[in-house]
Each structure stands twice: as C-alpha cells, then as structure tokens.
Amino acid sequence: MAGAGGGRGGAGLSAAALLALPALALLALPALPVLPPGRGAEAQPGFSPPPGFSPPLLLPPGLREELRQRRRDLRRLEAAAGGGEAAGAAGLGCGDLSRATAVGVLGWGFTKVVARAALAGGGSVALKSVHGAGREVRRCVQRYGAPAGCRRLAAYKLLKEVTLLQRLQHPGIVKLHGQCYDNSGDAELRVTAMLELGSPLEMIQLLQTPWEERFKICLSLVKLLFYLAHSPLGSIALLDFQPRQFVMVDGNLKVTDMDDASTEELSCKEDNDCTLDFPTKSFPLKCSVAGKCEGINEKKNLFNAYRYFFTYLLPHSAPPTLRPLLSDILNATGDLRYGINETLRAFEKVLHLYKSGLYLQKRPLLLKDYISLKGFRTVEGEGYKCWPSYSHLGCLLSIHSAEEAAAICNSQLHCQSFIVTQHRTWTGRPLASFQSSWTDLIPDTNAVVYIKRSASSGERL
Ligand SMILES: Nc1ncnc2c1ncn2[C@@H]1O[C@H](COP(=O)(O)OP(=O)(O)O)[C@@H](O)[C@H]1O
Ligand SMILES: [Mg+2]
Known part of the structure; x- marks a missing residue:
C-alpha cells in the first residue's frame, strides 16, 4: 500500500497516485490520508497556468499540438471569463488535501475518477482527478505512447472544468470547494479538484419516487438550463448531457461534469450549416447575421433534458388535472417549440397550480x-x-x-x-x-x- 505512494514520501498515498489506481481496486482500500500530489505543490487561487506550463519537447509532435490546442482553449475560456481570479474563489488547497483522508471511490467516467474524502476539520468532499486508466488516457496512449503527456492532456479537461466551476455559480451546479495542482517535474500536470459531495443519480430509484419529487428534479434542471442560457460566459451547452453527469446533493439535482461544456455557439454562413441533429430527430435552425447558429446551445440542452429527463420523470402518476399541462410541456420541448424561457414559465405555472391546490377538481366534500x-x-x-x-x-x-x-x-x-x-x-x-x-x-x-x-x-x- 505504502509502495503505491512511494517516492512521494510519507506513509499514505498521494491524491494523484490514489486516484490513478484502477477504480475498483480503490474500493477495497482502508481509509487513507491524502497527500498533495508531489513536491512543491501549491494551491492556486485561480487556475492560470504557472510559468513554464508548456509541454516538454520530448513528446510526439501530434500530442504536443493537441496539448497546445487545449491550452489555447483554456486561455480563451479564462479570458472570456474576465481572466484572473473568479469572484468567491474556492478556499481549500493542497494543505487541506494533504490532511484529508480518502474514503472510497464514488464513480468514474472516461476522463476522471472521483473519490470521497473526509477533511481533517470535519466535513467531506469529492476529489476529482484524471483517471489514469480511463478511456480518454488509454486511447491517447495507444496513439502516442506517452502516458505522462496523455495524462497531462486529460488534466487540461479538468482544468477547464475547474475554470468553469469557478465562474459559474448556481444551485444546479456542483460547488467547487478548492483545488490543488502540481506542475513540477516531468511532463505530467497533476490536478485535484475538491467539490461538494453528492451521490450519483440513480434513474431507476427516481422512477419510483412520488411525482412531486420527480417534478422537483425536472424543475431544478429547467432552472439550471435557464441559467446556462443566460450565463456570464454566454449561452453554454452541455455536450455530454446524460444522467450520469449529474449528482444529487440534499435532494437537489446538480451537474458535476462540465469539461464537455461549450461556451461557443456554432459558426455558420447560411441556414443549412445550422442543423441540430439527434439520433431520432433533426431541427433546422437559423444562421444569424453575426454568423452564429441562433440559440443552438440552449436548444441542444433543452432537447436533451426532454429526452433524458422529462419523458421519464414528468408524466407518470401526475395529478390528473395537471396532465394536459405536462403533456404540453413534453410536446413543446420535444419539438423545440418552446425555448428555455417559455419552458421555465410553463413549469412555474404547474408549480403554482400544485402548491395552491387549484389543481384539485371540484369534488363532493368527503x-x-x-x-x-x-x-x-x-x-x-x-x-x-x-x-x-x-x-x-x-x-x-x-x-x-x-x-x-x-x-x-x-x-x-x-x-x-x-x-x-x-x-x-x-x-x-x-x-x-x-x-x-x-x-x-x-x-x-x-x-x-x-x-x-x-x-x-x-x-x-
Ligand atoms: N461531486 C460528486 N459527488 C459524488 N459523485 C460524483 C461527484 N462528481 C462526480 N461524481 C461521480 O463520478 C463520475 C465521474 O465524474 P465525471 O465528472 O462525470 O467524470 P468524466 O468526465 O470522466 O465523465 C460521475 O458519473 C459521478 O457518478
Ligand atoms: Mg462524466
């Protein structure tokens, strides 16, 4: 066990080493202290890359180019976000990480692995870092044969997520409590984000909950999409929009996976460049005079919310008098006749009827x-x-x-x-x-x- 953290000093595993282990192996680990990822690691208030934050020349040219591209995207995002530190920059840093105790794995995806950790001062956080054995890194290694460079490439995605989480604050977005990164030494850049702890979304379980609770999830999602459509960074699309990118925190739905978010709207020359394609449906959109596909990000999010959430969660066992309104919402979002503003209005109307009891039919008094x-x-x-x-x-x-x-x-x-x-x-x-x-x-x-x-x-x- 100590060998896994060998070379980094100390009895426990470093966060990076810990999180780079195959996720299933982690489940068997006893509670471990979490060390910051390597010597010279510093907590950075913002995520502006430090000087010398460039890939070493030893890497294959293709990978170097991809790294350059990601760094450029990150800089562009930071510039769009006003650069420098975000308001309310997160408080936890490498010191807190070193005193925390890793408890177990919460989940993993193609790019990242997430573990639960107990903070020394009490409370728990979710630690996100690059999944060294994940599909993203493995594919890159197959292509370029450079594991450290490939992990760095994936680390840029996590940096992008952290930058977005710093700038975007909403009850429907998981909170960033802090971060720790280490750029010392080799080609690798080790990043650990410390996030509000949630529990992965269990769709099957949700289907069994009362309608009022399912309506709450859909309403939270609509409020999140309203915020994303009008965010300080412009209209943002969640490109990988699936239930597994969300967690529940105190009964509230929050998005956690933001590395695939896009703050750019598709550029176009004519309307034909603006078709929004889904496996079952396509929507022709307009190309604006500014050369952007109008509202494409907002529409993409809304149709995804319709197909992954509303169709499953909204209609079943709803109060009978609310059903016509709910099926209007389903039809109008499924055809993209509603934008997010109209959708939010329709949800709030349903909520009002429900809360006030106006939905109750006139019945004999019993x-x-x-x-x-x-x-x-x-x-x-x-x-x-x-x-x-x-x-x-x-x-x-x-x-x-x-x-x-x-x-x-x-x-x-x-x-x-x-x-x-x-x-x-x-x-x-x-x-x-x-x-x-x-x-x-x-x-x-x-x-x-x-x-x-x-x-x-x-x-x-
Ligand atoms: N804050 C969190 N609390 C609890 N579990 C989380 C949290 N963030 C992510 N997870 C779990 O970890 C998984 C992987 O995280 P995610 O950011 O989606 O990584 P990837 O980019 O690799 O898909 C998620 O599907 C979710 O189950
Ligand atoms: Mg994910």
Missing part, C-alpha cells in the same frame, strides 16, 4: 364522512403499503388539505383513518399517513386523527 379526534394519533406500523409512498413502511402521501386526504382515503380499499403529520415536502405540503386501523390511539397534543365514520360504527372505540 371530510364530513370522517370523525376528527384532536390530541391523538395512530400507532406507527398500523399502516398498509401504497405506491408511491414517502415511506417504505406505510402509506405516506403528500396532500393539499385534510379534504384531499379524505378523498384519497375513500379511494383506497384498506384505508380506515389518516393523520396529517407535521412533515412537509419541498413545496410546503403536509404529509398524511393513511392507516388500515384506528383502534390503537395514543395521545399527541399536536395531532389530529381522522376516522371513517363507517369504520367507527362497525368497531368498538
């Missing part, structure tokens, strides 16, 4: 069929299961009012009683717990239990 007992609640574990419940143990659903809960209880075969709990969902709606029995009541000054009259007449109180 609460009169229930006896309410103030100062009591039912015993936990008396619940039957229903879908999609907020709890695996029983039937816990979001409601607008006791009246709506009575309608739900009437529609469910096993329901005999319900209580409105103190818990609220993200929209501020209370959760109600539906029960198949009402005989075991316990005193609770804050609670009210509603019992079906038909149930109470058939049983002893």
Whole structure:
C-alpha cells in the first residue's frame, strides 16, 4: 500500500497516485490520508497556468499540438471569463488535501475518477482527478505512447472544468470547494479538484419516487438550463448531457461534469450549416447575421433534458388535472417549440397550480364522512403499503388539505383513518399517513386523527 505512494514520501498515498489506481481496486482500500500530489505543490487561487506550463519537447509532435490546442482553449475560456481570479474563489488547497483522508471511490467516467474524502476539520468532499486508466488516457496512449503527456492532456479537461466551476455559480451546479495542482517535474500536470459531495443519480430509484419529487428534479434542471442560457460566459451547452453527469446533493439535482461544456455557439454562413441533429430527430435552425447558429446551445440542452429527463420523470402518476399541462410541456420541448424561457414559465405555472391546490377538481366534500379526534394519533406500523409512498413502511402521501386526504382515503380499499403529520415536502405540503386501523390511539397534543365514520360504527372505540 505504502509502495503505491512511494517516492512521494510519507506513509499514505498521494491524491494523484490514489486516484490513478484502477477504480475498483480503490474500493477495497482502508481509509487513507491524502497527500498533495508531489513536491512543491501549491494551491492556486485561480487556475492560470504557472510559468513554464508548456509541454516538454520530448513528446510526439501530434500530442504536443493537441496539448497546445487545449491550452489555447483554456486561455480563451479564462479570458472570456474576465481572466484572473473568479469572484468567491474556492478556499481549500493542497494543505487541506494533504490532511484529508480518502474514503472510497464514488464513480468514474472516461476522463476522471472521483473519490470521497473526509477533511481533517470535519466535513467531506469529492476529489476529482484524471483517471489514469480511463478511456480518454488509454486511447491517447495507444496513439502516442506517452502516458505522462496523455495524462497531462486529460488534466487540461479538468482544468477547464475547474475554470468553469469557478465562474459559474448556481444551485444546479456542483460547488467547487478548492483545488490543488502540481506542475513540477516531468511532463505530467497533476490536478485535484475538491467539490461538494453528492451521490450519483440513480434513474431507476427516481422512477419510483412520488411525482412531486420527480417534478422537483425536472424543475431544478429547467432552472439550471435557464441559467446556462443566460450565463456570464454566454449561452453554454452541455455536450455530454446524460444522467450520469449529474449528482444529487440534499435532494437537489446538480451537474458535476462540465469539461464537455461549450461556451461557443456554432459558426455558420447560411441556414443549412445550422442543423441540430439527434439520433431520432433533426431541427433546422437559423444562421444569424453575426454568423452564429441562433440559440443552438440552449436548444441542444433543452432537447436533451426532454429526452433524458422529462419523458421519464414528468408524466407518470401526475395529478390528473395537471396532465394536459405536462403533456404540453413534453410536446413543446420535444419539438423545440418552446425555448428555455417559455419552458421555465410553463413549469412555474404547474408549480403554482400544485402548491395552491387549484389543481384539485371540484369534488363532493368527503371530510364530513370522517370523525376528527384532536390530541391523538395512530400507532406507527398500523399502516398498509401504497405506491408511491414517502415511506417504505406505510402509506405516506403528500396532500393539499385534510379534504384531499379524505378523498384519497375513500379511494383506497384498506384505508380506515389518516393523520396529517407535521412533515412537509419541498413545496410546503403536509404529509398524511393513511392507516388500515384506528383502534390503537395514543395521545399527541399536536395531532389530529381522522376516522371513517363507517369504520367507527362497525368497531368498538
Ligand atoms: N461531486 C460528486 N459527488 C459524488 N459523485 C460524483 C461527484 N462528481 C462526480 N461524481 C461521480 O463520478 C463520475 C465521474 O465524474 P465525471 O465528472 O462525470 O467524470 P468524466 O468526465 O470522466 O465523465 C460521475 O458519473 C459521478 O457518478
Ligand atoms: Mg462524466
């Protein structure tokens, strides 16, 4: 184990060595202190490459050219971002990294590997660095036979991501807490980004959550795309837009993979140069007088949000009266009839109808069929299961009012009683717990239990 960090001094593994290990091997590691990646490593407030930040001449010319290209792109991005340090530049540096303890791998992609680390002062972060055994580096090595140069090439992508994360701040973008890099010695440039810790997005799990939670994910995504369309760096497209590029932090969706973001809109001479192609659909766009395909980045993001998120998450088990509005959103984003502004407006309308209870159909009042007992609640574990419940143990659903809960209880075969709990969902709606029995009541000054009259007449109180 110590051998893996050999030559870098100290008992633990360096962050770079740690993160360069094949990801699966890492899972078996015990907690390890994380050392900064090599001698002379300095935390840099911004990511402006230090002097001498150029590839050595020993590298194959093709690779040298690719490195030059990436460095140029990075400089251009920094210049567009106003150069120098970003506002609110991240605080953690190599010192914090050296005192942190790596806990395990969170995930990896073609370019980067991400590990969880515990900070010495408490709290956890996600450490991102180049995935030495990832597809990007492997392909480059096959081509050029220069592992260190190829890792440097991949490091430029991570530098680009860090530069973007420094400039772009939004609740839908993972926070950059700091970074550490080392450009000393050989052709390699070791970069570690320290990010807000999340958990990888599990689409299958999301499909099983209540509609309100799935709507929240889609709304967060729409707000993120609105920000990206109007960002300080211009309209930004996420070129590799898939659920695996997002994580969840405290129930909120955040994009984490930004190295494939494009701040440039496609240049054109005529409208024919501006076709937006997807595997199932193509959209002809206009070429502006300025020679750019109008709105192409915004449209690309929106169609991707439609095909990877909205189609799966929006419609199922939505309140019936909201379904026509939701299918309008699906159709209008699937045809790119809506831009991001109209999409956000449509989402906010749905949210308003839902939060205010205006979506509820005029129905006969049913609460009169229930006896309410103030100062009591039912015993936990008396619940039957229903879908999609907020709890695996029983039937816990979001409601607008006791009246709506009575309608739900009437529609469910096993329901005999319900209580409105103190818990609220993200929209501020209370959760109600539906029960198949009402005989075991316990005193609770804050609670009210509603019992079906038909149930109470058939049983002893
Ligand atoms: N902040 C984070 N918290 C938890 N997991 C993360 C975080 N960032 C990334 N991951 C996980 O690591 C994987 C790889 O990160 P990503 O930036 O997408 O690398 P790549 O550019 O190689 O695709 C992601 O798919 C995700 O599962
Ligand atoms: Mg990725």
